Amino acid sequence: MEADVFVIGCGPAGLQAAIHASRKKASVAVAGKAASSGAYGAVIENYVGVSRRPGEEILAEGRAQAESFGASFLDMNVISASAADGRFRFVMEDGTEVSAKAVVIATGISRKALGIPGEKDLLGKGVSYCAVCDCNFYKGRKVVVVGNDSEAAVSARLMTSYASETHWVRWEEAADPGLASKALDAGAVEHRSKPKAVEGDGKVERLVLEDGESIPTDGVFIELGARSSAYIAMDLGVMPEIDDTIRIGADCSTEVQGVFACGDVTGRPWQVAKAVGQGCVAGMSAADYARRLE
């Protein structure tokens, strides 16, 4: 599909960007899942005019507003992104391709670590947060990929090309079913339990699960959530800051023309009010940029 403005993320920042871009008559497509937004499970009580309201309700109403102005929602995460010939291209979880003139990155902040015993101590000694980076070191060795979402499915499939044994530990079915099947068909062995601890003496030896199972392994690849904003930004040519935030100008523009960012991904404070304010600016800037290309 084609869009003038592609908004990645459907939390408060992404929704406001979608609303303002579509109000400016740009065609707008929105990626992401509302439940991934930090606001989704929160109760909002410090946003002007809102004394106490579940974030989930605010997001549902914001989405309906954006839809009423013409924005379309894909309800999927981005798997990969690229920039060429002045256009931005994206591949979604189900393989759908999106081409856009302008992009708004409103991916928020994501949790990377599991926070289980052994995880921190064994970083670089078998624990990794980047399958693409480190797959090469696990040729002919045993690995476990941990994560529920499509990013974990893609990583598990990748690891089957390198490792002698690939295990995939997940406790929810959040990944696209097609991508999950590809990983399992490629030989990844599925385990349905939460991880409890990474164990080993100086290097990873096993991953212990909450159901009591212990998987002997050389590597534990932790791939939580969607493809991180930092990687999407880099795919588009934007270099994130060391803390994964994206630097923006007053018009929410990034260092790459046509790429804008708003909300938590631009740094603290992590507040709905700030996200919405930046979303408004980013949406208008992106729509203006797309129009100038015509």
Add this chain to the structure above:
Amino acid sequence: MVTELNESNFDSFVNDNSLAIIDCWAPWCGPCRRMGPIIEELAEDLKGKAGVAKLNTDENQAIAVRFNINAIPTILVFRNNVLVDTLVGLRPKEDLLSALGFQ
């Protein structure tokens, strides 16, 4: 300019620099690409105090195996030819300077 190491000059670089700092990376690794400019700055800051170099682990897998590198970016720190520290993961320059004892 940060020296690029390979099988032929790795050992002599470690030998010739009483403090040798080696950034192990690969082109497809996002965090490594972000580490690149930080290493360039580090090399500038530590001019005359340390030798700073880069090692492409994709092209030099034997060295990666020799030092048990399982994740990149990883920074190997050698003092007087002895591996004294292995710093894993993307981190700011200030962290590196402090881990190296310069702050």
